[in-house]
Amino acid sequence: MTKFEIISSLVSILAVVVSFYSLHRSKRNHDQLVELEKIHAKLSERELAEYEKRDRDALKAVLSVRMVKDRNAQKFIITNQGAAEAKNIYFGLEQDNEHNPLVPNDYEQKTPYRILGPGESYHLLASIPLSVRQNAYFVSLRWENADGTQDRVFRSVAR
CATH class of the missing domain: 1.20.5 (Single alpha-helices involved in coiled-coils or other helix-helix interfaces)
Incomplete structure (x- = not known):
C-alpha cells in the first residue's frame, strides 16, 4: 500500500x-x-x-350551615358559598339529636327553599328550651345544582 x-x-x-x-x-x-x-x-x-x-x-353550589343567636331568637343560617345557585334546598335534622329545635311554621314555609344564589343566605328559626343540654345539632342539607346533579352534606352545628 x-x-x-x-x-x-x-x-x-x-x-x-x-x-x-x-x-x-x-x-x-x-x-x-x-x-x-x-x-x-x-x-x-x-x-x-x-x-x-x-x-x-362552577356549576355546583357549596352550602354551609351555622347557628347564631340574634337577640332572643336562635337561627340556623344556611349560606351558599359556591359559584352557582342551589335549588330546592332541604334542611333536615338527623336522628342523633335530643330534640327538634325548628319552629314548625317557619320550617314548613321555607322548606324546600326554592333558589339560593352565590353568596346568599337564608335562616330557619330555632327554639331551644333551657333544659336542653345538647351543644351541637346534627343536620343535613340536600339541594339540586345548576348542572342538574344533587348534593347532600352532613354537618354538626354548634349552638
Whole structure:
C-alpha cells in the first residue's frame, strides 16, 4: 500500500468513527426528546382534567350551615358559598339529636327553599328550651345544582 492509500484509509476510518459517534449522540438526544414529550403530554392531560373539574365546580353550589343567636331568637343560617345557585334546598335534622329545635311554621314555609344564589343566605328559626343540654345539632342539607346533579352534606352545628 502506498502512503496515499494508507492516509485515505485512515481518513475514511476516522469519518466512519465520527459518523457512528454522531449517530449515537443523535439517538440519545432523540430518546430524551421523546421522554420530554411524554412528560409534556401527561402534564397537558392533568391540566385539561383540572380545567374540566373547575368548569364542573362552577356549576355546583357549596352550602354551609351555622347557628347564631340574634337577640332572643336562635337561627340556623344556611349560606351558599359556591359559584352557582342551589335549588330546592332541604334542611333536615338527623336522628342523633335530643330534640327538634325548628319552629314548625317557619320550617314548613321555607322548606324546600326554592333558589339560593352565590353568596346568599337564608335562616330557619330555632327554639331551644333551657333544659336542653345538647351543644351541637346534627343536620343535613340536600339541594339540586345548576348542572342538574344533587348534593347532600352532613354537618354538626354548634349552638
